[in-house]
Amino acid sequence: MYGYLTQIFQDALAAIGAEDAHLVFESPKVESHGDAATNVAMTLSKKLGKPPRTIAESIIAALNYDTTLVYAVEIAGPGFINIRLSARYFTNGLQGLLDEGAAYGANTSGAGKRANVEYVSANPTGPLHPGHARNTMLGDCIANLYRWSGYGVTREYYFNNAGNQMNNLARSIHARYRQLLGEKDYPFDEENGYKGAYIFTIAEELVKSAGDSLKEPTDENLSVCRKKGEEWCFASILNTLARLNVKHDVFFNEHSLYADGKITETVGLLRDKGLVYEQDGATYIRTSELGLEKDRVIIKSTGEPTYRLPDMAYHAIKCQRGDDIIVDIFGSDHAEVSKEVVAGVKALGYDTTKIHIILHQMVRFVKDGAEYKLSKRNGEQYTLDDLMDDVGVDVVRYFYSMRSADTQLVFDINLAQEQSDKNPVFYLQYAHARCANLFAKAQEKGVTIETYTSLDLLIHPAETALIKTLLKFPLVVQRATQNLEPHTIADYLRDVAAALHVFYHECRILDAEPLLMNARFALTRATQTVLKNGLAILGVNAPDKM
RNA sequence: GCGCCCGUAGCUCAGUUGGAUAGAGCAACAGCCUUCUAAGCUGUGGGUCACAGGUUCAAGUCCUGUCGGGCGUGCCA
Numbered sequence: 001m002y003g004y005l006t007q008i009f010q011d012a013l014a015a016i017g018a019e020d021a022h023l024v025f026e027s028p029k030v031e032s033h034g035d036a037a038t039n040v041a042m043t044l045s046k047k048l049g050k051p052p053r054t055i056a057e058s059i060i061a062a063l064n065y066d067t068t069l070v071y072a073v074e075i076a077g078p079g080f081i082n083i084r085l086s087a088r089y090f091t092n093g094l095q096g097l098l099d100e101g102a103a104y105g106a107n108t109s110g111a112g113k114r115a116n117v118e119y120v121s122a123n124p125t126g127p128l129h130p131g132h133a134r135n136t137m138l139g140d141c142i143a144n145l146y147r148w149s150g151y152g153v154t155r156e157y158y159f160n161n162a163g164n165q166m167n168n169l170a171r172s173i174h175a176r177y178r179q180l181l182g183e184k185d186y187p188f189d190e191e192n193g194y195k196g197a198y199i200f201t202i203a204e205e206l207v208k209s210a211g212d213s214l215k216e217p218t219d220e221n222l223s224v225c226r227k228k229g230e231e232w233c234f235a236s237i238l239n240t241l242a243r244l245n246v247k248h249d250v251f252f253n254e255h256s257l258y259a260d261g262k263i264t265e266t267v268g269l270l271r272d273k274g275l276v277y278e279q280d281g282a283t284y285i286r287t288s289e290l291g292l293e294k295d296r297v298i299i300k301s302t303g304e305p306t307y308r309l310p311d312m313a314y315h316a317i318k319c320q321r322g323d324d325i326i327v328d329i330f331g332s333d334h335a336e337v338s339k340e341v342v343a344g345v346k347a348l349g350y351d352t353t354k355i356h357i358i359l360h361q362m363v364r365f366v367k368d369g370a371e372y373k374l375s376k377r378n379g380e381q382y383t384l385d386d387l388m389d390d391v392g393v394d395v396v397r398y399f400y401s402m403r404s405a406d407t408q409l410v411f412d413i414n415l416a417q418e419q420s421d422k423n424p425v426f427y428l429q430y431a432h433a434r435c436a437n438l439f440a441k442a443q444e445k446g447v448t449i450e451t452y453t454s455l456d457l458l459i460h461p462a463e464t465a466l467i468k469t470l471l472k473f474p475l476v477v478q479r480a481t482q483n484l485e486p487h488t489i490a491d492y493l494r495d496v497a498a499a500l501h502v503f504y505h506e507c508r509i510l511d512a513e514p515l516l517m518n519a520r521f522a523l524t525r526a527t528q529t530v531l532k533n534g535l536a537i538l539g540v541n542a543p544d545k546m
Numbered sequence: 547g548c549g550c551c552c553g554u555a556g557c558u559c560a561g562u563u564g565g566a567u568a569g570a571g572c573a574a575c576a577g578c579c580u581u582c583u584a585a586g587c588u589g590u591g592g593g594u595c596a597c598a599g600g601u602u603c604a605a606g607u608c609c610u611g612u613c614g615g616g617c618g619u620g621c622c623a
Contacts, residue, residue: 026562029569039565042603052603077566078603123623164622192622282621293549293619300621307623332617335550361551361616403559406551408616410558415572421585422572430585441582472562479562491560494570501586510582546585 015062034082052079091455093471110151115325117143118156124233128384137400139329141486149481160254170226176203195379266313290343312344319350360405367413391416398425402490431497435528436544452522454515462506466499
């Protein structure tokens, strides 16, 4: 939107010998401040040793612009330069929007580059619960943003089907299996075991397929339980993700790191750097020498690595792949670990500046005004599937995408369940459906709109306000990508919907004069396009009817 | 104790990388449907931006401290 302005201002700045100035435009909150404003004169004050307003005057004097696009340029306040654009500037932009259509909002800043986004990465020890959705949505939307910025994107899922957690799963299943065979008092590890009802489901399937042949808790039988559990849980997770319309390109099994010797290799490399020592039978990494709080165990005295070590080996592999950007999504409980992993990978000599770690705060659930616990004492648990059943996929996707990652978000189950105007996602979808409905109505009446010819007629305040909002979309996408903040898309789309509703309310479309009707349909199509494209980034449907 | 994240309207949250008069939704109140979808629009009330200092032309935003919350501080992940 500020492309032309940037160009003419850069020329003017060069003319006064300040070509390296930091030039930024913003859209003023107050209408009397014009359509675009820059504080560049104030930022130059110190460097040039002149008062801001004087600098602003010389910039304006050096400014050459097309008067059919720029209506007025003036100095205001302490030294702001306010620019008022002419209607033509906006209608040109609107025409560009219509020409780009489904691609409007995309940019090519990532052309030829590759981004790897790792998210979800839940181990196959149970169904996904609503807390997992935050990680999932952040990752999925960020991956979408990279795609809109022209990157080649790989969506990756890292999982571990070995180790302690899986052993617990196997023992839990086996205990439930024995209980189902009639031994009601067969001991279940209440402290470490998985208490969910799904464990009974898995055990029941084992009873059906294997009878009582797995009765003894031998390594062999437990391994059958583990395998069955893994398959069941993974199927459950993939099914949930499919409902959410989340699809990964790569599933990376932690176990492969052992098979390929990457674990031993990584320890060896760290040892060569003098970063490894033994104590009390365990192997430590000197993270305290890498700027962190203390040293950490990477191999337990039992000989098993802790989660840090495979994570380091995994990230080393990710760094070797040649992606330009590597994104990891973690809950804030992984904050310390992620620092350790990055420090370790950096110590191995990799460029860790391309690793971006998104830490998100936890989600609290509220129902009927009180804290809602996802897992009950009796082993029953509220899953992400349950949540989708209760509120719908679009609501889930939107609610988890609408907040910044660093807020401790409160998920109000009642509000999400509300199929009414209280629910913010419907506000956006309704706006899109309204646009679609206008075209449907036009078709009914036999009105055909093939080309848009008279955009200059769009001069109603509600129309220009809407156009201005629509033209910000590419900038919003760019910023959201750069900052890895998908929630700004959700915020922006609310503005678009609000502007559309005002336009719809104040301007008749179908019964306007033919030329004006044509122009208003152009604006309607443009709005529909932005809503659809924006919702696509969030992965939320844009229905034609509601 | 220490580290990280946070504290903005009654509630849930934005806040354009330090800009002009701090915004939105919900909740409350008052209006608008014989007219393209009222899941909409318009208006009103609601704030010591946790608190105290500091940095500068300018601070919700940056720095320091205090208070309050979350998460870490495992040879769990």
